[in-house]
Amino acid sequence: MTEVLFYHLTQSTLEQALPGLLERSVERGWKVVVQTGSEERRDALDAHLWTYRDDSFLAHGTDAEPHAGEQPILLTSGLDNPTQAQVRFLVDGALLPDLEPYERAVLMFDGLDNDQVAAAREHWKTLKAQGHAVTYWQQGDDGRWQKKA
Template identity: 65%
Template sequence: MTDILFYHLTESTLENALPGLVERSLERKWRVVIQTGSEERRDSLDNHLWTWSDASFLAHATDQEPYPEEQPVILTTGNGNPNGATVRFVVDGAEPVNVEAYERLVLMFDGHDQHQLEQARTQWKSLKAQGHTLTYWQQNAEGRWEKKA
């Protein structure tokens, strides 16, 4: 059964929160696919992941580059799993598909964006109605994740 986690961004941006979560996934030897809502967002995150930290970078590629199956992290706008990932991050209101194909599905949404909030609520109801077990995490004032449901 797929672990489905909703991450509610309230204190930081996706650009600040996502790299740390991806790093932790890689530390667990999981391959990662990140699904964005647009090509522009995919390309923006692609650039960001190379430079997000002075001490580190995340090796990755987009689904537009050759040999995606060799990459630990793939950024995509599509529904495929070109690198055989076990974890899928879904951001910017993108729609997850093939939920059961992953060990973990992480839906991240911006708490300051009304459209993303509404979409997350709709996704929660839909996945719950399908019988999935869901957890909800929200950032506290310090930007740390707290399990709320």
């Protein structure tokens, strides 16, 4: 079964937290798909990942570009996995795909958005009932991730 991590954003925005998690995934040799709730959000994250830090380069592309299947990090609003990624991030209310093909899934949700919190609770129940190994991580006051469940 897929290991599913729920990341509850309480001290930073998705734009602040996501790049570091993507960097660590790539450092482990994993291909990654980041699924957004809309094409507009996909495009905004694409622009952000090129400029989030002056001293870093995070190779990525979107499913709207040529050679999408060759990207180490692919941003999409769809359910496909053309890169055969091992890790899938779901952000901004993205639909829950079949997680069986993945080693790990990361559901990131904004603690200030009641709809995202409610959706995360429902996903927790569904995925736990399906037998996935689920864990819950919350940001501490210092912004570091702390395992809570």
